[in-house]
Amino acid sequence: xxxxxAALISVAFLAGCSGSSQDAPTPTLGPVQLPAKPGIVFxxxxxxxxxxxxxxxxxxxxxxxxxxxxxxxxxAPSPDGKRIAFVSGRDFSADIFVMALDGSNWVNLTKxxxxxxxxxxSPDGKRIAFxxxxxxxYEIYSMNADGADARRLTNDPGNDTFxxxSPDGSIIAFASDRTGDFEIxxxxxxxxxxxxxxxxxxxxKxxxxSPDGKKIAFYSDRDKHWQIYVMNAxxxxxVNVSKSPKDDGAPSxSPDGKRxxxxxxxxxxxxxYVMNAxxGxxxxxxxxxxxxxxxxxxx
Numbered sequence: 001x002x003x004x005x006a007a008l009i010s011v012a013f014l015a016g017c018s019g020s021s022q023d024a025p026t027p028t029l030g031p032v033q034l035p036a037k038p039g040i041v042f043x044x045x046x047x048x049x050x051x052x053x054x055x056x057x058x059x060x061x062x063x064x065x066x067x068x069x070x071x072x073x074x075x076a077p078s079p080d081g082k083r084i085a086f087v088s089g090r091d092f093s094a095d096i097f098v099m100a101l102d103g104s105n106w107v108n109l110t111k112x113x114x115x116x117x118x119x120x121x122s123p124d125g126k127r128i129a130f131x132x133x134x135x136x137x138y139e140i141y142s143m144n145a146d147g148a149d150a151r152r153l154t155n156d157p158g159n160d161t162f163x164x165x166s167p168d169g170s171i172i173a174f175a176s177d178r179t180g181d182f183e184i185x186x187x188x189x190x191x192x193x194x195x196x197x198x199x200x201x202x203x204x205k206x207x208x209x210s211p212d213g214k215k216i217a218f219y220s221d222r223d224k225h226w227q228i229y230v231m232n233a234x235x236x237x238x239v240n241v242s243k244s245p246k247d248d249g250a251p252s253x254s255p256d257g258k259r260x261x262x263x264x265x266x267x268x269x270x271x272x273y274v275m276n277a278x279x280g281x282x283x284x285x286x287x288x289x290x291x292x293x294x295x296x297x298x299x
Contacts, residue, residue: 029066029067029068029099029103029104029106030103030104031100031102031103031104032063032064032065032067032102032103033063034054034063034101034102035054035055035056035060035061035062035063036056036061037056037057038054038055038056038101038298039055039056039057039058039297039298040054040055040056040057040252040261040272040285040295040296040297040298041053041054041065041075041076041077041084041295041296041298042055042075042263042272042286042292042293042294042295042296043072043073043074043075043086043292043293043294044062044064044286044288044290044291044292044293045289045290045291046288046289046290046292047064047290049068049069049070049071049072050071050072050073051064051065051066051067051068051072052064052065052066052072052073052075052084052086052103053065053292054101055285055286057254057274057297058285059272059284059285059286062286062288064103065084065099065102065103066086066088066099066103067103068090070088070089070090071087071088071089072086072087072088072089072090072097073086073087073088073293073294074086074087074117074118074119074294075294075296076118076119076120076121076296077101077121077296077297077298077299078098078121078125078145079121079122079123079124079125079299080125080299081101081298081299082100082101083098083099083100083101084098084099084100084101085097085098085109085119085120085121085128086098086099086119087116087117087118087119088106088108090106091108091111091112092112093112093115094115094116094117095108095109095110095111095112095116096108096109096110096116096119096128096130096147097109098128098145101298107146107147108147109128109143109145109146109147110130110132110143110147110150111147113132113134113150114132114133114134114135115132115133115134115138116130116131116132116133116134117130117131117132117138117161118130118131118161118162118163120163120164120165120172121145121165122142122165122169122189123165123166123167123168123169124169125145126144126145127142127143127144127145128142128143128144128145129141129142129153129163129164129165129172130142130143130163131160131161131162131163131174135152137156137157137158137159138159138160138161139152139153139154139155139156139160140152140153140154140160140161140163140172140174140187140191141153142172142189152191153172153187153189153190153191154174154176154187154191154194155191156176156178157178158176158177158178158179159176159177159178160174160175160176160178160185161174161175161176161205162174162175162205162206162207164207164208164209164216165189165209166209166213166233167209167210167211167212167213168213169189170188170189171186171187171188171189172186172187172188172189173185173186173197173207173209173216174186174187174207175204175205175206175207175218179196181200181201181202181203181204182203182204182205183196183197183198183199183200183204184196184197184198184204184205184207184216184218184235185197196235197216197231197233197234197235198218198220198231198235198238199235200220200222200238201222202220202221202222203220203221204218204219204220204222204229205218205219205220205249206218206219206249206250206251208251208252208253208260209233209253210253210257210277211253211255211256211257212257213233214232214233215230215231215232215233215277216230216231216232216233217229217230217241217251217252217253217260218231218251219248219249219250219251219262220238220240223240225244225245225246225247225248226247226248226249227240227241227242227243227244227248228240228241228242228248228249228251228260228262228279229241230277240279241260241275241277241278241279242262242264242275242279242282243279244264244266245266246264246265246266247264247265247266248262248263248264248266248273249262249263249264249293250262250263250293250294250295252295252296252297253277253297254274254297255297255298255299257277258276258277259274259275259276259277260274260275260276260277261273261274261285261295261296261297262274262275262295263291263292263293263294263295267284269289269290269291269292270291270292270293271284271285271286271287271288271292272284272285272286272292272293272295273285
């Protein structure tokens with residue numbers, strides 16, 4: 001469980017900060033020089049705080065985009081590749097922000113309304129799904145990309161988190177512990193038609209749709225360690241593709257659907273890896289101090 005807890009503690013730390021967005025206005029950061037062929041964003045603790053990094057898809061030119069004395073984590077690129085949504089504690093609460101790909105033009109979308117986590121863009125870039133504790137437990141919400149029109153989509157005493165939009169924009173997959181262990185569930189984007197997709201006697205988290213909408217990758221502890229699994233979009237044919245003796249998590253599909261990025265502690269600290277969609281050709285992309293987690297491919 002240590003592998004999972006590390007990510008949860010970082011967000012819990014943000015939620016425990018006191019104050020509000022009115023106490024200190026968000027400072028403006030200038031742009032950074034982008035890598036030559038930016039391919040993957042991720043978060044890293046190499047700079048004492050958790051910061052959002054961008055690198056080429058081969059792991060080169062790792063560039064700090066956030067550069068401030070506050071935690072910034074779980075980045076999610078917009079469908080057009082021009083913006084990044086992420087969680088930040090810079091305004092003394094765990095809020096969803098959006099910035100330009102070069103790290104400039106930060107906008108706080110949630111503005112201190114509870115503990116907000118794991119942003120996920122709709123395929124058309126008009127809305128962002130996220131998990132929030134604003135009503136007493138973690139539920140799935142969606143809002144306009146400017147933060148307006150926030151809507152609660154789930155309503156259960158359990159915790160709902162890790163939302164992911166299907167490529168056609170009609171379904172949101174997410175993880176929920178409403179039945180005990182975390183399972184991968186799905187709902188229509190209006191919150192209707194709830195169904196359990198993973199339905200396994202284990203914990204299953206962090207769903208990620210393949211670009212063609214036919215597959216969902218996720219991670220599960222059913223084999224004693226957290227491993228990357230891939231299943232059909234209806235939950236059938238669940239296959240362990242990473243098969244590591246350590247813990248793997250947070251899968252993300254490449255735009256062509258041929259590879260998966262993920263983080264793993266197989267060499268000690270969490271680092272970012274890529275592999276073929278069937279688990280072959282596993283390659284380590286980062287080798288930095290601290291933890292390198294939650295990779296996401298740019299479109």
